[in-house]
Amino acid sequence: MLSNIIFYSLDRAIRSYRRMAQANIDRAGVNITIDQWLVLRVLLEHDDLTQNEIAESVFKDQASVARILALLTQRGLLSAVPLPHDGRRTQLRVTEEGHRILDAVQPIVNDNRKTALAGISEDELAQLRGLLERITQNCHSPV
Amino acid sequence: MLSNIIFYSLDRAIRSYRRMAQANIDRAGVNITIDQWLVLRVLLEHDDLTQNEIAESVFKDQASVARILALLTQRGLLSAVPLPHDGRRTQLRVTEEGHRILDAVQPIVNDNRKTALAGISEDELAQLRGLLERITQNCHSPV
DNA sequence: AGAAAGACTATGATATGTCATTGAAGTTGC
DNA sequence: GCAACTTCAATGACATATCATAGTCTTTCT
Numbered sequence: 001m002l003s004n005i006i007f008y009s010l011d012r013a014i015r016s017y018r019r020m021a022q023a024n025i026d027r028a029g030v031n032i033t034i035d036q037w038l039v040l041r042v043l044l045e046h047d048d049l050t051q052n053e054i055a056e057s058v059f060k061d062q063a064s065v066a067r068i069l070a071l072l073t074q075r076g077l078l079s080a081v082p083l084p085h086d087g088r089r090t091q092l093r094v095t096e097e098g099h100r101i102l103d104a105v106q107p108i109v110n111d112n113r114k115t116a117l118a119g120i121s122e123d124e125l126a127q128l129r130g131l132l133e134r135i136t137q138n139c140h141s142p143v
Numbered sequence: 144m145l146s147n148i149i150f151y152s153l154d155r156a157i158r159s160y161r162r163m164a165q166a167n168i169d170r171a172g173v174n175i176t177i178d179q180w181l182v183l184r185v186l187l188e189h190d191d192l193t194q195n196e197i198a199e200s201v202f203k204d205q206a207s208v209a210r211i212l213a214l215l216t217q218r219g220l221l222s223a224v225p226l227p228h229d230g231r232r233t234q235l236r237v238t239e240e241g242h243r244i245l246d247a248v249q250p251i252v253n254d255n256r257k258t259a260l261a262g263i264s265e266d267e268l269a270q271l272r273g274l275l276e277r278i279t280q281n282c283h284s285p286v
Numbered sequence: 287a288g289a290a291a292g293a294c295t296a297t298g299a300t301a302t303g304t305c306a307t308t309g310a311a312g313t314t315g316c
Numbered sequence: 317g318c319a320a321c322t323t324c325a326a327t328g329a330c331a332t333a334t335c336a337t338a339g340t341c342t343t344t345c346t
Contacts, residue, residue: 139159
């Protein structure tokens with residue numbers, strides 16, 4: 001049975017969460033994806049990261065980040081100001097509209113987390129986190 | 144910090160695993176994706192499922208399954224024989240080549256699992272599974 | 287300075303995820 | 317036996333994941 005396979009359970013958990021999270025954002029009438037939200041949120045605190053740094057911090061590919069940034073900019077949630085000291089890069093600033101969306105989404109995200117983790121204690125959460133970290137570590141070690 | 148967010152840890156764990164798993168399959172010279180492998184494996188045991196049934200069993204969308212089936216058929220790993228009693232459907236049989244690939248991939252998948260779960264006890268695994276199931280359940284309940 | 291090496295962004299190609307819809311085929315109710 | 321409903325597969329549209337590479341800009345080395 002697939003349900004015995006831990007990675008199937010993992011996949012199911014994260015996908016269930018993503019579906020619920022996105023559905024709740026959509027229902028609130030906010031037009032953003034959770035991945036875009038995640039990137040935008042990182043940029044709120046660090047506006048001078050390279051795409052690779054952003055990618056590392058949200059555990060995505062540089063190519064994915066590039067496309068997400070393009071969409072965020074195109075939708076006016078982000079502004080890209082050329083950096084004087086490096087012609088390849090830009091400073092990525094969250095716009096007014098971007099702030100509005102971040103503000104609108106934050107409570108939804110909090111609710112989502114509460115819903116998803118209902119009935120799970122702090123101890124269990126810590127254990128879960130620890131196990132996930134170990135799996136991540138194991139998968140990174142070069143064979 | 145993002146590392147405090149459980150869903151970020153979840154996402155990271157599953158993506159790390161997927162990257163490692165796919166890299167190991169590629170390194171072995173087998174030309175298949177893990178998602179295609181998963182679907183093919185299900186069809187090995189049940190060749191008369193509808194796309195929706197397959198989708199449910201591998202926790203994917205019907206649209207995703209349709210495309211994966213098209214690719215598997217196109218690559219000759221799967222044959223689609225029309226079902227006499229229902230003109231909309233076909234019987235999906237794993238071909239010789241499909242069997243060869245399944246046989247080649249199985250030991251790699253076993254190794255991957257072993258690598259990913261190194262140092263994690265049966266008890267911990269059971270707990271992990273339980274927590275993931277609870278999260279999945281929580282996310283499914285209608286708000 | 288000039289060349290080689292490295293960093294950075296953008297983009298092509300392919301696969302998948304998700305929602306929505308279409309069109310075909312089966313089922314039910316009358 | 318026909319109309320309404322349901323099931324099923326295919327596909328369009330868009331977003332993301334991944335790998336690879338191109339093109340630009342910077343740094344380093346000599």
